[in-house]
Amino acid sequence: MILCCCANVNERQVAELLRQGPLSLTELQRNFPVAQQCGRCRDAVCEALRRFAAERG
Numbered sequence: 560m561i562l563c564c565c566a567n568v569n570e571r572q573v574a575e576l577l578r579q580g581p582l583s584l585t586e587l588q589r590n591f592p593v594a595q596q597c598g599r600c601r602d603a604v605c606e607a608l609r610r611f612a613a614e615r616g
């Protein structure tokens with residue numbers, strides 16, 4: 560599922576990166592330019608970061 564249309568980043572790409580450890584939004588943006596253009600995805604990106612962190616335990 561696409562997470563950020565502007566940067567063409569999907570949830571799988573973010574999940575794979577998060578296998579290395581939890582990230583803040585700023586840290587994620589060093590790897591993928593999400594939530595830096597229209598900004599509509601910002602809440603969804605933050606929710607995905609929380610969800611992936613919770614799944615890791």
Ligand code: FES
Pocket residue numbers: 562563564565566593594595596597598599600601
């Ligand atoms: S959808 Fe992510 S910045 Fe536009």
